[in-house]
Amino acid sequence: MHKSVQDITEMKAESKKISVVTSYDYTLASLCDKSGIDVLLVGDSAGMVMLGYENTIPVTMEQMCMFTEAASNARKNALLVADMPFMSYQAGVEEAIRNSGRLIKAGADAVKLEGGATLARTIRAIVDVGIPVMGHIGLQPQTTMLHQGYKVQGKTHDTAATLIQDATALEDAGAFSIVLEMVSHEVAGIISDKVRIPTIGIGSGPHCDGQVLVIQDLLGMYEKIKPKFAKRYMNLSEDIVNAISQYNNDVRSGAFPSEENYFSMNPGEAEKLRDEIGS
């Protein structure tokens, strides 16, 4: 049986840190799940790392459902949370409910939405139909590109106060946890102390109840943007390029395939065939 929303919320009560990584495809999601990660997040960052978009704005519900299905086919132990893409929940509560239901049908256990207090009514409505919601405040990539750009959030008293109000509003609306993206570590700590639900930080310091990284950043596979907060545990892109160029050389030189990579007819059959067709 995989982890439940309750298992994750209880981790905060037991002072256990929560590990989250993004997953969008069967192969990597299987490995993340096998490594004992608590939550797999099908983030709309898929738009950038899987589809090559400049930002997450173009991502569609169809794409998110496909990534969610792939991760869900792989997951055995972790909780699976899927992102609601830009404009799948902003136009109205009914549409938000319908779209969160689509992600649940695709295999997610919960959905994640970007936004603070202004989204509380929508979150309450989704929770009321029985779908667990993870909030997401601080830097909100779906809208940030439209106005402020990638900047640390909560650096002043006033912006910090708004973030704290947003976090409380999400908790009151029934969210089971909140992602804090690029929030100053002091404010992330204050929010984590204030709310009972777990906070999951990305670039928000050590006081959050859990941490999330984009899997391509963690593995050192995504070269376009290398954020300061994304710790690279290996340089997989280098190893991948080396392996593929060795294959390329082997194909060109004829070193691949060798005997262990191909198949033979039964003994005597090839000769029989050659005699028959006269070759």
Ligand code: KIV
């Ligand atoms: O889309 C995503 O991957 C996210 C995480 C970075 C929190 O929202």
